[in-house]
Amino acid sequence: MSSRTTMTIEIRQDVKDQLDALASGVEQSSQHLAEKAVTAFVEQELALRQSIEEGLAEGRAGDLVPHAEVIAEMRAMIDAARRKRASRG
Numbered sequence: 001m002s003s004r005t006t007m008t009i010e011i012r013q014d015v016k017d018q019l020d021a022l023a024s025g026v027e028q029s030s031q032h033l034a035e036k037a038v039t040a041f042v043e044q045e046l047a048l049r050q051s052i053e054e055g056l057a058e059g060r061a062g063d064l065v066p067h068a069e070v071i072a073e074m075r076a077m078i079d080a081a082r083r084k085r086a087s088r089g
Contacts, residue, residue: 011019016030023030058064 019030019033023033026033
């Protein structure tokens with residue numbers, strides 16, 4: 001298990017009240033829920049940034065799909081979805 005530290009933040013009172021209400025509803029501490037929320041945010045943000053960096057690297061390497069090809073594929077998908085919906089109708 002990694003080491004732990006303390007972090008102090010300021011939040012609006014209404015958010016704190018809502019967090020306390022959520023915590024009591026699931027019988028956990030508001031501190032625990034706040035830690036889960038911060039952890040989820042950090043993990044999501046890091047994954048997003050990694051995905052962006054990978055995309056930029058692919059672009060720099062020339063690994064791209066031409067715009068016209070993407071549009072053609074999307075239009076084909078939309079047309080197929082419309083035909084499927086119409087056949088059910």
